[in-house]
Amino acid sequence: MLPLSRIPYSEEEALDSTVLKIPSQVAAQDPAISCSAGYVPNYPSISLHKVEVDQFLRDELSTPLLDYLYPQLWLAGKKSSRKIDALHRQLTKGRTILASEEPKLHLVWDRAHIFIKPVPACLLNYQFWEHYIRGTIHEPTAAGKYSELLSFLRSYAFLIKHPSDFELALQNHLIPRYPGLDWLKWSRFINNFRHLKDDSIARRYHYGQLRISRLNWVVRIYGPPRPGSIMFYKIPFWNTASLSLTLSSMQVMIAVPAEQLGYPSLLASGLQAMSRVFWVFSIMVMTISAIGWVLLLVIPCAIIMRQVWYGFTHRNGLEI
Secondary structure, three states, X not given: OOOOOOOOOOOOOOOEOOOEOOHHHHXXXXXXXXXXXXXXXXXXXXXXXXXXXXXXXXXXXXXXXXXXXXXXXXXXXXOOOOOOOOHHXXXXXXXXXXXXXXXXXXXXXXXXXXXXXXXXXXXXXXXXXXXXXXXXXXXXXXXXXXXHHHHHHHHHHHHOOOHHHHHHHHHOOOOOOOOOOOHHHHHHHHHHHHOOOHHHOOHHHHOOOEEHHHHHHHHHHHOOOOOOOOOOOOOOOHHHHHHHHHHHHHHHHHHOOHHHOOOOOOOOHHHHHHHHHHHHHHHHHHHHHHHHHHHHHHHHHHHHHHHHHXXXXXOOOOOO
């Protein structure tokens, strides 16, 4: 485990050189304070008061739902902290790179997209680490916060491995644009995180990329209880409608017995034809409804079993 008192990179390697106006240091009358920033780098609405900074870091990096689901995450991805494809490989696999500010979507993918959270500029600032990370090592939440920061930045060591990845990161607004920032400076900075061991990172990052289709089912089955429906974003009403159609069709069948439909003595010929049509229609409705229910049950169950089997057989496998 990397010591909490250690900042992973040197002051010379820091990419963000913004001088911060730390509230506790304002009284020191440092000449640099008059031209420094009194807010989190790139976030003028977030002051540098500790309470606001702590909340900002939680909002930016914490993944409480994935931490809660950690015992079942093997269903959504291989348990390999290094299973993170570089940006150029994401494109090779036909995925569009989507910048998302939600930490829970970082490294979540489907067939056509990969969600990646941009790097907050404050994590590239040495003074920020010195005061708000290393300066809080005696707090109960310090270890968790520290591991989340390390884990997030380590993921970028895998996402950006080549100059082409660096250019893709700039194009997709994943890293801040600084004057003079180039591939060499970025490499020197991010290399400090590349070789971190798993005991230094947050549990969510014991898994690399997570497939959203599998993750959805994990959330539906194992997610924390909450009011409302947890299976759908919008509660469907087609189930009630289909049941009503089925019951109505059964009533028609009971009211018009099949053995009477072929006799010409059944009231008028027009009513007989109408009764025959209604009877046939009721059979069709029941048949279609039965097929629909079978498909609605069998297909999702088959997909779930396939995903569970794949996740189980690959949970500790090596990346090819």
